[in-house]
Amino acid sequence: MPELPEVEIIRQSLDKKIRKKKVKKVIIRNKNLRVKIPNDFKKFLEKKIINKVSRFSKYLIIYLSNNKFCLIHLGMSGTIHLIDPNNKKDFTNLSFYNSSFLPKKHNHIEIIFDKFKIIYNDPRRFGFFQMIKNSDDLKRRLMHLGPEPFEDKFNLKYFFKFIKNKERTIKDLLIDQKFVSGIGNIYASEILFLSKINPQKILKLLSEKECSQIIRNSKKVLLDAIDKGGSSIRDFKNINGNKGGFQDNFNVYHREGKSCKRMNCGGIIIKKVITNRSTFFCNFCQN
DNA sequence: AAGAGGCCCTGATAGC
């Protein structure tokens, strides 16, 4: 499910809910995730107070009161559910569902607080929960990731270093987390549409102007998506109050065969597999 | 050494 905007939406609501709260109990229902949940994970979290819920790229970082961290990645299908019998009003975004909508299968972890609990569900098991023992380890763990699009470091000079003499396509580079982190398959297509660049364009052929466009639109698309509460493609049917999904704003993603939304363009949206991922673009204004 | 491709896993949907 989640690219940077979706993870940020989850972070915001999770932080609001569990900050300064004490973990009462942890139940491991199924330890098989991308990284197997270690035996001492229960002990790692129990009795600790959550200082805050932070995020880098698509990773959630839970700061614990003992200066350790819990690093969470949702993979493709990880979701976090709030079960709070006393407060139905909290079920207002992507990550939180009324308890009656909680899937019966694939619950992996339950984290129980005093008055509510959260459940991690992940059918495809590409997500993970990891214990990080100090900030140096955290830094090391995330070291391989490039800057987020919002950072000053993500500028023209940085961009040029990655495209010089390179034969890869721009689409492939945009979803490469070592280059820039947080952009996934949906937003890569959307960013290139706004930039009027064909996703198959070879890196070494990109002009300075085109690179600037991509830098600017990377920020724009992700910020707009956060503003709209993220995107949910395969819309989970029974989410309360999940309006304003960014999926309604998609210009190209999942719009194969439809007409281009750009004023007076007249082009048709094409779907093409680029390095094993579906990519969408206009056959007219993105050439 | 860059870049393509496969693999981890389950479920929803498309197509016959």
Next chain:
DNA sequence: TGCTATCAGGGCCTCT
């Protein structure tokens, strides 16, 4: 209706 094939928002590993 019921089967099978394909595809899914991520990331990592291997092979050439």
